[in-house]
Amino acid sequence: MNSARISDLLKTRPKANEYWGMYAAGIQKDAQPDLGIAVAKKLVKRAVDRNRLKRMIRALVWAAQSTSLSSDVVVKLKKPVGRQTRGRLRKKEKELLRSQIVRLI
Numbered sequence: 055m056n057s058a059r060i061s062d063l064l065k066t067r068p069k070a071n072e073y074w075g076m077y078a079a080g081i082q083k084d085a086q087p088d089l090g091i092a093v094a095k096k097l098v099k100r101a102v103d104r105n106r107l108k109r110m111i112r113a114l115v116w117a118a119q120s121t122s123l124s125s126d127v128v129v130k131l132k133k134p135v136g137r138q139t140r141g142r143l144r145k146k147e148k149e150l151l152r153s154q155i156v157r158l159i
Contacts, residue, residue, distance in 0.1 A: 055088040063128045076158045077128040090128040097134045103143035118159040
């Protein structure tokens with residue numbers, strides 16, 4: 055997904071909850087649904103945790119796009135992760151974030 059398409063999607067109204075914002079729009083003619091993920095370094099300090107979150111989001115959205123979701127999607131993190139654990143993403147918080155993403159989709 056190119057940056058112009060992501061910018062257009064970010065201008066739409068998000069489907070959101072406490073931590074995430076999900077922006078969706080119909081796919082372009084004769085194209086596969088596409089995915090954009092925004093997990094800022096300012097919100098998730100450790101690269102390991104950013105990559106883990108992106109991998110989790112990618113898997114959940116691709117599974118939804120293969121079954122029911124047929125639109126372009128941008129998922130954006132809104133709040134910092136790991137406040138109580140000195141910036142580290144732990145299993146309990148990871149499961150919370152996973153459940154929130156599943157509810158959004």
